[in-house]
Amino acid sequence: MLKKIGVSSPWDLFSDIPRELILEKPPRIGYGRSLSEYEVSRIVNSKLSQNRLFLDPPPFIGGGLCLHYVPAVVEHLVSRSEFYTAYTPYQPEINQGLLQVLFEYQSLVADLLEMDVVNASMYDMSTAVAEAVLMALRVTKRRQVLVPSTMHPEHYEVLKTWLLGHDIKLVKLGYDRETGYINREDLDRKLAANDTAAVYIEIPSYLGFIETEPEYIAEQAHKHGSLLIVGIEPLSLGIIKPPGRYNADIVVGEGQPLGLGLNYGGPLLGLFATKMDRKLLRQLPGRLIGVTKTIDSEREGYIMILQTREQHIKREKATSNITTNEALMAITATIYLSLLGGKGLRELAESIWIRSHYLANRLSELPKVRAPLFSSPFFKEFVVEFPIEYKYVFEKLLEKDILGGLGLEGPPLYNSRACLFCVTELHSRKDIDRLVEAIGEIL
Amino acid sequence: MLKKIGVSSPWDLFSDIPRELILEKPPRIGYGRSLSEYEVSRIVNSKLSQNRLFLDPPPFIGGGLCLHYVPAVVEHLVSRSEFYTAYTPYQPEINQGLLQVLFEYQSLVADLLEMDVVNASMYDMSTAVAEAVLMALRVTKRRQVLVPSTMHPEHYEVLKTWLLGHDIKLVKLGYDRETGYINREDLDRKLAANDTAAVYIEIPSYLGFIETEPEYIAEQAHKHGSLLIVGIEPLSLGIIKPPGRYNADIVVGEGQPLGLGLNYGGPLLGLFATKMDRKLLRQLPGRLIGVTKTIDSEREGYIMILQTREQHIKREKATSNITTNEALMAITATIYLSLLGGKGLRELAESIWIRSHYLANRLSELPKVRAPLFSSPFFKEFVVEFPIEYKYVFEKLLEKDILGGLGLEGPPLYNSRACLFCVTELHSRKDIDRLVEAIGEIL
């Protein structure tokens, strides 16, 4: 090949790099030599097996991510290498399969949320929240954003970071200690100046409780010309009214419950939806798949649409910088949703609801344990308050091979006796009873 | 559907079954109810994890099967569901891919063995030996078969079983205690009556040693009108002369080293090859893929050929009863061989040769240990004799988490102080040293 190129050494191809920049020796990387596949797997497996698994019983820890069951068929289909070794489908004719799946993703999530527009994924829920806020700022051209004090503290941090480059007032709304709900007077007060770009609410909230009348918030926000952004948990929508029904403008969520593993927190799947509205659509971040026809009009097919919003065309005027997204996670969610169907989704949501309430009930029978701490309805996660420091309970549970709830000594609750438990379809009655017994022994 | 069928209950479709045969209740199967996928996996995983793994160091046990490395890409490609959910390709036009792989399998194994005809697989080596003998009986119409005394004792048992229905003299050949080789005088004597259908030899033998001059046996066999059947280990052919070179008529082997897991002994892959000879071809057991053309002669394609030998056409006159074979294992071997290539195969064989000889050398340094017991060359497996009962050594090794060699207290050696070690590419020098040290401590 070198001869055809017309050089005598491959280094000739690097002659334009200043001499002093060229490394004298190959970098010190890996194990000082190349490894055979067997050696690598032995090394990696031996490292990984030092991690501690909590599968029996399954983990009770939450905080935005919980362990769910990933059906084998989902894993199998996502492993089709035509999907996962493809790039973004820039050539639609040769990637119709991939495009159709992504269009199905958008459509299924849209029907789950009862929203009309869903993009082909964001990185995760935290960045989806940030993008939603940025979008609201662009749409309304206002400079204040209201968020609940009880929101996921990491999401709040992310939002703050993403707003660093902008001159924005990010304001927390007060909440009711009894129910966890946003304080309506505070909301009204802060909306009054008509300078709010968006009100962000979570249903269910980070702490698991559910605001049952978001209509009020939606109306107030809209009355004052701001957008309503809703953060959701997708499985809960098997039993909870979809945000499209209470007039959300933008909906975001974490898609991880839809067939993704935990993977120590990534990759995840940012759900992002809006109303079908010119103004919103023009400001939508991320990729969008749509239906079109062949040039001879004989058949329908799928392409990426509205690319003129995107960075590779619009550059600094783009609606976002995102290009690589979480397509494979979107494929996963598509397959997962099509396996469940509406009824399966409802049954699954119900089963999670039942199991988490069963744990709350059982815990509430223990002396001086407040479970749930908030009086409002909840889904999957809920706050429990113990008579003693939770840190101690958590450590003792670990000794019994149980991964307990997430301590809430930090934001938003700053309550060192409280934790956030997560119960999913994985927890059999026996698993739950085991946790309750263990806690009984510890207290 | 019932209405269209014209019945009112599905049980009407069973009305022809005598009343007294119909079970009153569903069978007592499984866990008394249907289980969710998650429950099943939890149950199965908890059972399986009770098995004890020996991976660090890898097992040193042999006896016809040893643990080899299965490259991830092999597993990945065999998991393409178009392959593994297909039936036997009765409709070649819609299964060209599968047929081509099987044709490649036959071709690659043929080139490995330097034999012209390879069938699309037998169940395993033991049944391949049996089928080879039955074939030789049909071809020669004779009634005696000579086999080495040192052959795999289970293969010998299988052969005996398969011959139960025939009036055949199955005769063991004496062997040299020093080299393990077949006793030539005994061979000549037993061939003399010209009533032998086949002489079966193993290279390398079950005990690992290698007959370096099979030509003599081949010539003697052919001189007396009998066929030579050779049992091989496929990886050894990276450095050992292929049986086609010393005039074998039928070759059999265990294909497990070609990318298959151990799986507690099954499924395996029976290699089966013959010369390209009308008489042999007509008596070949099993399925055969061949090249043909489209009816318009425009393109070449693959079909199953010579099906008239097979049971579904020839019935009681078929060359064998086999139909379901080990196609997926043949696909595995094909992928494995194409990954290695001739050079890779040679290097792999050499590395196994080096490592097994290194262990033998190191063991031979231990006082009163004879390693290898036989003076002849060997590959991968070899016999070691200890000054004490091997059972004790084996148990002590287990305590150190090492799976030692296979005890040889039974056939063919009946030596309770001896065992068969297997060393493969999996064993690093450190692994081998660890074994030697452990044995040193035990002795």
Add this chain to the structure above:
Amino acid sequence: MKTTWKQARWNEPLVYILGSKETTGYTIPYYEELAELKKKLGYTPREELGAIYRDELPEIPGLSEVELVRHYTRLSQMSYGVDIGPVPLGSCTMKYNPKISEELVKTPYIQTLHPYQPEESVQGLLEILYELEQWLLELTGMDKCSFQTPAGASGELAGALMIRKYFRDRGEERDEMLIPDSAHGTNPASAAMAGFTVVKIPTSERGTIDINALKSALSSKTAGIMLTNPNTLGIFEDEILEVEKLVHETGALLYYDGANLNGIMGIARPGDMGFDIVHLNIHKTFSAPHGGGGPGAGVVCARGELVDYLPRPLLVKKDNKYVWDYSCSKCIGRIRAYYGNIVPLVKAYIYLASLGGELVREAAIQSVINTNYFIALIRNIKGYELPYDPDKPRKHELVISAKPLARDTGITAEDVAKTLLDYGLHAPTMYFPLIVEEALMIEFTDTETKKEIEFYAKVLEEISKRAYSGDKSLKKTPTNTSIERLDVVYGNHPRNVAPTYRVYKRLRGEK
């Protein structure tokens, strides 16, 4: 009904054209150790092996990993299994195989287990096998099973040998095996391999065994009868109890070919019908995928005295531990090395554990409903007929004859089969059983949906219409598959027989 389906068509050359024997995608473990170890040894393979050293590299083309992946991925796209569409091959029970089984068996806790490692170290696996055996006994009404046999045919051979040994032990010379003419080809082949003379029993016009013919075939030379029930026509042998009485009365045994239990599992049991030995096809009824031709797993089970004859070892529970029992006073010995095809057996365990008794029965019922629903859909299509008492319900499968179609239009069962392919469907089994002319043998199993069955029937109707309208293109189908119709005669002509690339090259005068 226009179809624009196209199967992937890669012009994928043989691996020989793509690779070279000097290329490898494999990485030798601990390669850097070898030089020193070699030096320590002081001699080379060539020196040790001498005359038997292989001088030249094997002619095995190697590929880089990416080339390998593309080659076999493309070939896979030119293949068709149940995951692509229905494969209603009669006698094959191509049901869908849930992915959970594939996932669970891919674990070092199975893959790296050595058959000779101590039993104490594999109790988890043995427990699975043991429980599976109990469930299979419950389903068959037998007393004990052996997992040895790697496929159905092997189970038949084991069974036939058991019968042979049984009579030999009793000093009886019985060397005739009765087999219906509708039987699967493996039955006579297996019987012959066990040294029996096969006596063919005709099928009555009711589609079941001809009792009178059976009576006259039975004699003191009769060792046994091999029966499939429901038989390969999908018809239940309703006189089975009569058959049993007749056979046992002559002192002969009954062998049940249970390759396909799908139509009656959980509903009726071979043991209750009086069978002495049964084999089961794990890769059909019990949901292990067929692997493109294999691996399967056979299980052979017996009742009463015959248990002693089962191939060894058998799995038993002793002092709450699972162990292999090698004791064999009368047994036929081993039918293969080690214990059996473990992986498909574990899949059967997963399948049965998932379903439980009620759904097992449901599966059988659904498979029978599917068969009869399909019959109802095609009953009146011109050109096809349902031979042998068309009003009798079929069980897991059915056989239609395209004889009228062939007679009227020249379009044969083969043409029908090939044309089905053009609609993206797999064809049925053709020309079997032999007693039906222009046979098309169809089995949807319990896992095909109503929609698929209706579509299949509709395509058969369309083909009939095209045939009667004189559409000659049906002789040239398929054209939507990766290759056009292949010439079976050409490839089988002695001049052209090319079972390997080396022979192929030689035929074409290449080196």
Add this chain to the structure above:
Amino acid sequence: MKTTWKQARWNEPLVYILGSKETTGYTIPYYEELAELKKKLGYTPREELGAIYRDELPEIPGLSEVELVRHYTRLSQMSYGVDIGPVPLGSCTMKYNPKISEELVKTPYIQTLHPYQPEESVQGLLEILYELEQWLLELTGMDKCSFQTPAGASGELAGALMIRKYFRDRGEERDEMLIPDSAHGTNPASAAMAGFTVVKIPTSERGTIDINALKSALSSKTAGIMLTNPNTLGIFEDEILEVEKLVHETGALLYYDGANLNGIMGIARPGDMGFDIVHLNIHKTFSAPHGGGGPGAGVVCARGELVDYLPRPLLVKKDNKYVWDYSCSKCIGRIRAYYGNIVPLVKAYIYLASLGGELVREAAIQSVINTNYFIALIRNIKGYELPYDPDKPRKHELVISAKPLARDTGITAEDVAKTLLDYGLHAPTMYFPLIVEEALMIEFTDTETKKEIEFYAKVLEEISKRAYSGDKSLKKTPTNTSIERLDVVYGNHPRNVAPTYRVYKRLRGEK
């Protein structure tokens, strides 16, 4: 050169047509417990949730497992990734991803780990990440990395925010970010998101940044410059040290877009060139597959003072234990939740551990050889030209212009791309970078074989010949793919925009 390749063409309807919301293939765990637990609770979701209870089932069509498998398996066959053939999309580094990585990350030891489980319980995983970081530092010449950023663009945003925070902390008002006109679109987009004003720097005729233009753009308002080197033309910025001096002298910072390090990894380091911040694309250079669009993983690394600004938490080693360090006196905070896209990061670890330093360098060299070999092959094909100093070697990629072809024959870069598809090949990136007319941006990476590269060149030649011979069918390509050329204008017309099935139905007047 006739091609008879056909991509699979299933007429696969949308899942909505196949499924129904009453169907499910999912099995609820411990279903039988629910009735009793519900009773124990004494109230139902509907009762608890009241007004916010969802009355109707979501309109999600469910499928049985077999239907699901067929649907998505068929759709996969109509997709095209590196495992099918070359995907030489410039700027995308579509190298082959060894299967070992896929296998090793599919383990409960990664999949079931919760981000909030104690650090002591995930030391194995953290060690992998820590070692990976050391290797990336070695490759970039930086001091510390953050794994937070889930993709390259996100790394840029983090970097831009770091620069903003850095100057804010120093009380400097610098809000201009210089970006070459050849830069990837994410650069200006990210800079803008961080609140910068983007100043475009033109490319000189040498294909590198125009130094004079740079000089006149630099001012006390300049916060930094974002550079890709080698740039998107595949050309190394040979005046980089001069650029560095100029920029740093004005007090501004240098940001390195290391999305694609493939052409120089192990050969030259951004740190040595004077860059302050670097992001890397794990899913490009470091062999995590691209997933049909994602997930990726970005890593953002910094030197000196800038380390303080990296997004938190950072992974550190303390008392021989790996822990997350959340301390943040100056940092920009979090860029996303949790720690990063762990799975692709582990794949990068496996990749680098397998290769080691020498092969990493080899990979870079091979990718550059492949680029220049391809240039040599197509250099003289009529219709294409290599803009910007055609004699300069390119690195990981190259950009040709089909402008002469378009001018002479009317066949555009798009037509060329679409016609390539018809030969079973994936097209290059088209119409980028924006500074080249009729651009085709091609990157073979190190893993494409000589054969594939030669075939690609041959097809480009064939297309040129066809174009010059007046072959108008090039405007109608592709026809061998699962669908014919799609109308991009139609689908983008405001009247037709249908991003979801519910909108699609509405547009067509369905309910």
